[in-house]
Amino acid sequence: MNSGELGCLEGGDLRICGELICTICQDLYNSGWVTGTGGGITIRSGDAIVIAPSGVQKERMRLEHLFVMSLKTREYIHKPLQPLKPSQCTxxxxxxxxxxxxxxxxxxxxxxxxxxxxxxxxxxxxxxxxxxxxxxxxxxxxxxxxxxxxxxxxxxxxxxxxxxxxxxxxxxxxxxxxxxxxxxxxxxxxxxxxxxxxxxxxxxxxxxxxxxxxxxxxxxxxxx
Amino acid sequence: MNSGELGCLEGGDLRICGELICTICQDLYNSGWVTGTGGGITIRSGDAIVIAPSGVQKERMRLEHLFVMSLKTREYIHKPLQPLKPSQCTxxxxxxxxxxxxxxxxxxxxxxxxxxxxxxxxxxxxxxxxxxxxxxxxxxxxxxxxxxxxxxxxxxxxxxxxxxxxxxxxxxxxxxxxxxxxxxxxxxxxxxxxxxxxxxxxxxxxxxxxxxxxxxxxxxxxxx
Amino acid sequence: MNSGELGCLEGGDLRICGELICTICQDLYNSGWVTGTGGGITIRSGDAIVIAPSGVQKERMRLEHLFVMSLKTREYIHKPLQPLKPSQCTxxxxxxxxxxxxxxxxxxxxxxxxxxxxxxxxxxxxxxxxxxxxxxxxxxxxxxxxxxxxxxxxxxxxxxxxxxxxxxxxxxxxxxxxxxxxxxxxxxxxxxxxxxxxxxxxxxxxxxxxxxxxxxxxxxxxxx
Amino acid sequence: MNSGELGCLEGGDLRICGELICTICQDLYNSGWVTGTGGGITIRSGDAIVIAPSGVQKERMRLEHLFVMSLKTREYIHKPLQPLKPSQCTxxxxxxxxxxxxxxxxxxxxxxxxxxxxxxxxxxxxxxxxxxxxxxxxxxxxxxxxxxxxxxxxxxxxxxxxxxxxxxxxxxxxxxxxxxxxxxxxxxxxxxxxxxxxxxxxxxxxxxxxxxxxxxxxxxxxxx
CATH class of the missing domain: 3.40.225.10 (Class II aldolase/adducin N-terminal domain)
Structure with a gap:
């Protein structure tokens, strides 16, 4: 597992997915469809799925909060440095x-x-x-x-x-x-x-x- | 037909029309009057009409997505490089x-x-x-x-x-x-x-x- | 009457009033209290009152659209260069x-x-x-x-x-x-x-x- | 008591609390939960509590408007230079x-x-x-x-x-x-x-x- 702060979210498709998650979380918050920490979103790139954490305010989501999991192995390819849990929706x-x-x-x-x-x-x-x-x-x-x-x-x-x-x-x-x-x-x-x-x-x-x-x-x- | 990425949307009145379309699409999205890919807008400058594409999210519309048609000939003066279709509202x-x-x-x-x-x-x-x-x-x-x-x-x-x-x-x-x-x-x-x-x-x-x-x-x- | 584009709105208290009018017009538009070109606002500084024009979209109001009138003489101290009319609410x-x-x-x-x-x-x-x-x-x-x-x-x-x-x-x-x-x-x-x-x-x-x-x-x- | 304009709000945890108050006041205003000057917010860091003033528009709140009080002594550690009163909610x-x-x-x-x-x-x-x-x-x-x-x-x-x-x-x-x-x-x-x-x-x-x-x-x- 990549130990850098952003790891595989540093660049490429996964970074794009991660940035989209942050932007769309803000959109969802503005729409009233998520509130407090309710609701969630995930985006996939091939075998890798990017997942938002549990308990982080949707309108303040940042790349360094996100998880990446392998769809095949169900193992985490990347975890945030902060002690966060992946979304309960996983x-x-x-x-x-x-x-x-x-x-x-x-x-x-x-x-x-x-x-x-x-x-x-x-x-x-x-x-x-x-x-x-x-x-x-x-x-x-x-x-x-x-x-x-x-x-x-x-x-x-x-x-x-x-x-x-x-x-x-x-x-x-x-x-x-x-x-x-x-x-x-x-x-x-x-x-x-x-x-x-x-x-x-x-x-x-x-x-x-x-x-x-x-x-x-x-x-x-x-x-x- | 102009083959540059922005073509006749690069400058002048058509660029202004194109930028207005992008801004107003965002306004319409915020107002709740368009949703998903529903709704649309077109602006005209003389014989040229600028048209938004079909299937692009309204709040993410950009100049490079737009079409320009001649009102007289009904032919496209400019098409986006991406394989998009013009609005079904055309x-x-x-x-x-x-x-x-x-x-x-x-x-x-x-x-x-x-x-x-x-x-x-x-x-x-x-x-x-x-x-x-x-x-x-x-x-x-x-x-x-x-x-x-x-x-x-x-x-x-x-x-x-x-x-x-x-x-x-x-x-x-x-x-x-x-x-x-x-x-x-x-x-x-x-x-x-x-x-x-x-x-x-x-x-x-x-x-x-x-x-x-x-x-x-x-x-x-x-x-x- | 000052013939520069911004005239007495160039600086000082009147510029502050003018900028506030533009900002508050945007706020009012977002609140749904003005729509199309309906509604209006004026702010006063001593004898000078700053007035928005008629027929300009509230969320696109700019300093160069505004009028300034003397409260005492009822004469315009400043008019926009564009051929605009002062608000019908004047x-x-x-x-x-x-x-x-x-x-x-x-x-x-x-x-x-x-x-x-x-x-x-x-x-x-x-x-x-x-x-x-x-x-x-x-x-x-x-x-x-x-x-x-x-x-x-x-x-x-x-x-x-x-x-x-x-x-x-x-x-x-x-x-x-x-x-x-x-x-x-x-x-x-x-x-x-x-x-x-x-x-x-x-x-x-x-x-x-x-x-x-x-x-x-x-x-x-x-x-x- | 610190007499600088921002005083203990200049940096560190208290500045973070103060900036959060300004941001959240804007969020609350957008949500319709505060209006005019109604509503309020306070955030605490250890013994220090940061308090918004009374009578300032929530969407225009700035660091230099805020008060800091000691929870233990109930004395103000910092007051704004402007002649403001602390929130009536204190x-x-x-x-x-x-x-x-x-x-x-x-x-x-x-x-x-x-x-x-x-x-x-x-x-x-x-x-x-x-x-x-x-x-x-x-x-x-x-x-x-x-x-x-x-x-x-x-x-x-x-x-x-x-x-x-x-x-x-x-x-x-x-x-x-x-x-x-x-x-x-x-x-x-x-x-x-x-x-x-x-x-x-x-x-x-x-x-x-x-x-x-x-x-x-x-x-x-x-x-x-």
Whole structure:
């Protein structure tokens, strides 16, 4: 393992991934989708995945806080010098990487996910149709194309657990059971969303969150 | 066609247009009116129109991503070196340029447009009166003057289509049928808004979106 | 009259006032209280008042756009080189300067002002009590002290008019009739708010807008 | 007492605390939790506590505005050269420092605190359960661990008073009566929130405010 302060994050693709993580953490903080230390993000370059730490404020994330893990061996290629722990989302991120060959994964604590959990307490999935934004949501991966506005998109719900790591099995099961979903809603908690690249992942997250907002506002205006 | 990386965007008026597109894309992203890769903008300088690409994140748009087209010949004067496609809104933007002699056009994915579609499922247009902001909305072009607060402004609805390009005919028809409108609402989708200059276009967009918000909030408070 | 590009705005107190106007215009734009070219601000230094132009986007305001007028003679000490017009709010700002010896005045197009107009169509004033923020609202001027949380603050309504300048007489009448108000609500339009310094004016505006928001949200939660 | 302009804020830990106060004041202003001159923050380094002044706009706070007090002697180690007064929250901040061995304290004027006061006019505390964000809220201090999602968190209410300083006794009583709370809600006013470090304090504040928002939105969607 590289013992320099930045190690393999010093340059090349991994540095780019690391810098993107810091920038996108700031974006996510500004959007209100992460708060305190909630939420997280990981970006992959080949076999190496860059992971943010646990407990660091998202809007103050820096390169020297980040971890790098080998997807194949699950060993850390690089750890920060400071005594930090990797994100508690790491096992969940690994599920997205391995079940879907994703290249990034974002975990938000969006309140819209909580509200949808309340609205559909007994549903296995959230579904919506008729919104333009469906054209921006891939059928699991963009290799399968995107939804059309008359399609019905389904995004599975899973129950929340006492510890983030305990979400692993149900998250993996939902990813496998809904091959045309690019996100999973964790009830009363937030979403996990992935994509074929970091750009796709960020755009998928924004599209899914936009759908949630538009759905909730649209439902409310109809009920008035 | 110019083969340099920036080509005709290197300097002069076209560079200014290009830089404005990048800045305004960031503004639109911050406002929540574009998300993921939704929405778009074009600015014109004489016969040349500068167009943003499809699929690039709005808040990361740079000069080297942009296209330049001749309004007369419809041929590209400049294309980005990267393998990008021009905005899917291009035919729609062209309709605004040719039917109205506009000098810029903005396409938002504002959720207020979706909500108005829900509220008025059978109307040909949205109408409002009594708001101060009407004084900031031109009668199609500012050459015709602006609305007064006691006037009724009408903004036409058109139905959404499976592909952005298929909106062309109905958008053009609406532009021609409502000569005193500076915007069209695409149901469940967003708006197209144009103006006599890029400044007018940005101000018209903000004024129309403000009217939508104020109308919706005002309607809700009356119904409580 | 000074014919240099910046003239008397080149340095000293007037430059500071001018730079503050540009910065605060950006702040107001970010807050959503001005939009398109709506809203405005003026700051005074002795006999000289610095005024923003009409029709310039608030978030792009620069020193070279500004006017300077003598409060005593009502003549322009400095005009921008560009063919701009002074803010249509100028007569209204003058009313605040002369009736109250104010040192700045802000005009917002806040939607909360519109909503309060709807809620109280027949009232001469908006009133509220019990909110902590009352302790931050002066009795017209801070020389008279501030409200306490058990006091009732009254902010007068005036009707909107077809032209901004036509608000002058009713605004002046409201300022004189409500000596303990630091703001006036123009129905379906926005507010005018002033203070003993630019800092006071900005803080008064924020306090009054906060009161409007808190009042509206509080009323709604009680009615559910 | 140090008579230089920055004095003991010139360097070292105290300068870091001072710079953090300025940055976090800007963050709080952007979040809408402080407005005008409402709200406040203090950060501690050993026996020295850095305190923001009263009456300075939060988004324009600078090092030269700050006070430093000895926690033990309650004397000022450093005062700003300008004729400023220390925050009116100082006695309240001292209660958090002494009753809880906190290392920072944030006072917000969040409207959610006002709304919860309205909803629960006769309750001694606000309580909530089932939200993921509970895992980010410490049992008073993180030395006692964090809540789990099935726990019920209780945050005490205290009544507002005519002067900020008069809150002292009831705030202290609430801090002592609710050893597992990291915040107190002042009715119709805002919250006081503390933590084991400035990072914890900022994260606790965000977590508590997030809980308030999620609770209010969730309650509303259930009642529709």
């Amino acid at each position: 096992p969940l991120f690994l599920a997205a990487y391995t079940c879907r060959d994703a290249y990034a994964c974002i975990h938000t604590h969006s309140q819209e996910a909580i509200l949808l959990s309340e609205l559909f307490p007994n549903s296995d999935y959230f579904s919506a149709s008729g919104f333009e934004v469906l054209r921006h949501i891939p059928r699991g991966t963009k290799k399968n194309g995107f939804y059309s506005i008359t399609d019905t998109v389904k995004i599975p719900f899973i129950d929340n657990t006492a510890h983030e790591r305990d979400l692993h099995d149900s998250l993996k099961a939902a990813i496998l059971a809904y091959p045309e979903a690019c996100a999973v809603i964790v009830r009363d908690h937030g979403i996990y969303c992935w994509g074929d690249s970091w750009q796709d992942t960020k755009m998928n997250t924004e599209a899914v969150e936009y759908l949630f907002q538009a759905y909730l506002r649209s439902r409310k205006i109809k009920s008035n | 035919p729609l933007f062209l309709a605004a340029y040719t039917c109205r002699d506009a000098y810029a056009c903005i396409h938002t994915h504002s959720q207020e447009a979706i909500l108005l579609s829900e509220l008025f499922p059978n109307s040909d247009y949205f109408s409002a009166s009594g708001f101060e902001v009407l004084r900031h909305i031109p009668r199609g072009t500012k050459k015709n003057g602006f609305y007064s607060i006691t006037d009724t402004v009408k903004i036409p609805f058109i139905d959404n289509t499976a592909h952005e390009r298929d909106l062309h005919d109905s958008l053009k028809a609406a532009i021609l049928a409502y000569p005193e409108a500076c915007a069209v609402i695409v149901r469940d989708h967003g708006i197209y808004c144009w103006g006599d200059s890029w400044q007018d276009t940005k101000m018209n967009t903000e004024a129309v979106e403000y009217l939508f918000q104020a109308y919706l909030r005002s309607r809700k408070i009356k119904s409580n | 007569p209204l700002f003058l009313a605040a300067y002369t009736c109250r010896d104010a040192y700045a005045c802000i005009h917002t197009h806040s939607q909360e002002a519109i909503l309060l107009s709807e809620l109280f169509p027949n009232s001469d004033y908006f009133s509220a009590s019990g909110f902590e923020v009352l302790r931050h609202i002066p009795r017209g001027t801070k020389k008279n002290g501030f409200y306490s949380i058990t006091d009732t603050v009254k902010i007068p309504f005036i009707d909107n008019t077809a032209h901004e300048r036509d608000l002058h007489d009713s605004l002046k009448a409201a300022i004189l009739a409500y000596p303990e108000a630091c703001a006036v609500i123009v129905r379906d339009h926005g507010i005018y708010c002033w203070g003993d310094s630019w800092q006071d004016t900005k803080m008064n505006t924020e306090a009054v807008e906060y009161l409007f928001q808190a009042y509206l949200r509080s009323r709604k939660i009680k009615s559910n | 006695p309240l901040f001292l209660a958090a420092y002494t009753c809880r061995d906190a290392y920072a304290c944030i006072h917000t004027h969040s409207q959610e605190a006002i709304l919860l006061s309205e909803l629960f006019p006769n309750s001694d505390y606000f309580s909530a359960s089932g939200f993921e964000v509970l895992r980010h809220i410490p049992r008073g201090t993180k030395k006692n661990g964090f809540y789990s999602i099935t726990d019920t968190v209780k945050i005490p209410f205290i009544d507002n008073t005519a002067h900020e300083r008069d809150l002292h006794d009831s705030l202290k009583a609430a801090i002592l009566a609710y050893p597992e709370a990291c915040a107190v809600i002042v009715r119709d006013h805002g919250i006081y929130c503390w933590g084991d470090s400035w990072q914890d304090t900022k994260m606790n504040t965000e977590a508590v405010e997030y809980l308030f928002q999620a609770y209010l939105r969730s309650r509303k969607i259930k009642s529709n």
